[in-house]
Amino acid sequence: MNMNAVLPQGSSxxxxxxxxxxxxxxxxxxxxxxxxxxxxxxxxxxxxGCGKSTFLRCINRMNDLVDGARVSGSLTLDGxxxxxxxxxxxxLRARVGMVFQKxxxxxxxxxxxxxxxxxxxxxxxxxxxxDEIVMTSLEKAGLLNEVKDRLQxxxxxxxxxxxxxxxIARAIAVEPExxxxxxxxxALDPIATAKxxxxxxxxxxxxxxxxxxxxxxxxxxxxxxxxxxxxxxxxEVGDTEQIFTNPQQPLTQGxxxxxxx
Amino acid sequence: MSDHTVKSYDEELAHLTSILARMGxxxxxxxxxxIQALSKRDDDLAQRVIDGDSRIDELDQEIQTFAVRLLALxxxxxxxxxxxxSALNISGEIERIGDYAANLGKRCLILNHLPVTAPVAGVVRxxxxxxxLVKDILDAYLEQDVEKAIRVWSRDEEVxxxxxxxxxxxxxxxxxxxxxxxxxxxxxxIAKNVERIGDHATNIAETLHFQILGTxxxxxxxxxxxxxxxx
Numbered sequence: 001m002n003m004n005a006v007l008p009q010g011s012s013x014x015x016x017x018x019x020x021x022x023x024x025x026x027x028x029x030x031x032x033x034x035x036x037x038x039x040x041x042x043x044x045x046x047x048x049g050c051g052k053s054t055f056l057r058c059i060n061r062m063n064d065l066v067d068g069a070r071v072s073g074s075l076t077l078d079g080x081x082x083x084x085x086x087x088x089x090x091x092l093r094a095r096v097g098m099v100f101q102k103x104x105x106x107x108x109x110x111x112x113x114x115x116x117x118x119x120x121x122x123x124x125x126x127x128x129x130x131d132e133i134v135m136t137s138l139e140k141a142g143l144l145n146e147v148k149d150r151l152q153x154x155x156x157x158x159x160x161x162x163x164x165x166x167x168i169a170r171a172i173a174v175e176p177e178x179x180x181x182x183x184x185x186x187a188l189d190p191i192a193t194a195k196x197x198x199x200x201x202x203x204x205x206x207x208x209x210x211x212x213x214x215x216x217x218x219x220x221x222x223x224x225x226x227x228x229x230x231x232x233x234x235x236e237v238g239d240t241e242q243i244f245t246n247p248q249q250p251l252t253q254g255x256x257x258x259x260x261x
Numbered sequence: 262m263s264d265h266t267v268k269s270y271d272e273e274l275a276h277l278t279s280i281l282a283r284m285g286x287x288x289x290x291x292x293x294x295x296i297q298a299l300s301k302r303d304d305d306l307a308q309r310v311i312d313g314d315s316r317i318d319e320l321d322q323e324i325q326t327f328a329v330r331l332l333a334l335x336x337x338x339x340x341x342x343x344x345x346x347s348a349l350n351i352s353g354e355i356e357r358i359g360d361y362a363a364n365l366g367k368r369c370l371i372l373n374h375l376p377v378t379a380p381v382a383g384v385v386r387x388x389x390x391x392x393x394l395v396k397d398i399l400d401a402y403l404e405q406d407v408e409k410a411i412r413v414w415s416r417d418e419e420v421x422x423x424x425x426x427x428x429x430x431x432x433x434x435x436x437x438x439x440x441x442x443x444x445x446x447x448x449x450x451i452a453k454n455v456e457r458i459g460d461h462a463t464n465i466a467e468t469l470h471f472q473i474l475g476t477x478x479x480x481x482x483x484x485x486x487x488x489x490x491x492x
Contacts, residue, residue, distance in 0.1 A: 246475030
């Protein structure tokens with residue numbers, strides 16, 4: 001069951017308080033306080049090395065995979081501490097899906113790419129149910145019409161844009177509550193980008209989405225809230241419209257107008 | 262504010278401001294010449310004001326084209342976006358001020374050739390007041406001085422009061438001497454147009470406030486009664 005169905009839009013889905021992240025000696029995030037609202041798209045922007053991807057990767061504990069990474073402070077999902085010892089990381093990543101910069105379909109058929117998650121999590125009782133999940137996920141990812149006659153072909157045979165939508169279909173097949181996207185369109189052409197952006201807009205009805213992007217125009221187009229990071233600190237967060245027309249912090253202003261020293 | 266990483270962007274924004282500054286200076290000079298033509302009964306000057314308006318219209322066109330180009334090619338954000346959108350807006354306001362100045366020139370030519378005249382001192386005084394507002398708001402634009410813009414904005418009421426006084430004087434004049442009705446009516450239109458120039462200066466003040474601070478000025482717009490006949 002999708003948890004978002006009971007969460008009113010705009011209430012806080014993810015909440016970071018005084019979040020610090022260290023990679024060995026180097027501190028990557030400094031006391032970040034940030035609430036991510038349910039049913040909205042939140043864009044994280046900032047120059048390279050500002051900590052936006054680090055923040056994103058905390059939410060599904062991808063940073064656990066990095067040697068020497070330490071997380072302190074509090075980060076909660078629906079009020080539960082993501083870094084609590086009792087949290088099963090596999091379960092957490094089923095609730096918090098992720099889409100990466102470069103489309104990374106498994107070297108398997110289109111069908112198996114989407115069926116992979118539901119299979120390992122035991123979400124389908126029988127083949128018919130699995131078929132249903134695969135079709136629905138491809139449909140929601142806006143890919144079904146393009147691939148319905150070639151489900152047994154390899155996922156890697158698709159175009160870049162189709163591969164990225166396949167990865168989104170794969171992410172939503174396990175019915176996550178949150179989808180993290182790390183520059184999902186940076187390897188795509190403008191038409192494929194527009195399709196993914198349209199998809200993001202549709203998905204936010206059912207999912208909470210956090211997207212890291214280097215394209216300010218993309219942040220402006222797809223998100224309702226925008227957070228600006230600089231040198232590991234959250235500088236400003238606000239409604240996207242306000243951030244791009246009337247930012248309150250000089251650093252935000254400097255970054256989005258292209259005046260960075 | 263520090264410079265853009267892309268220097269040509271700074272140059273383009275500076276170019277936009279410089280065309281607007283030139284256009285504003287031209288409109289102010291046109292208006293001043295129109296006032297002088299009225300008070301000195303100078304046909305040649307009036308004609309020059311009428312002819313000069315097309316140059317302001319050309320600059321307005323240039324700004325519109327250039328601003329649209331910047332919007333398309335630079336996809337400006339935040340203060341840059343506000344600066345470009347404000348330039349489009351202010352250019353339109355200045356263009357209207359130029360039109361009213363040219364109209365003043367046309368009415369001067371008619372007034373100068375009427376058999377009976379009416380005193381113009383009141384209208385000239387009103388026009389001088391509005392001209393000082395136009396000058397101040399253009400200075401405020403060049404200096405990016407929001408305090409000065411707010412002062413212009415709050416002085417519009419003064420203009421409205423003086424306009425009402427001029428309106429009454431002209432009505433009295435017509436009542437006393439029906440021979441001056443034609444001249445007084447032209448002066449009445451001039452006064453109304455001058456009062457509108459004041460409104461355009463106020464609009465520029467509001468736009469400038471938005472450009473600099475990202476918000477509209479607070480509180481209700483100061484507005485006197487300008488129907489001409491206070492109850």
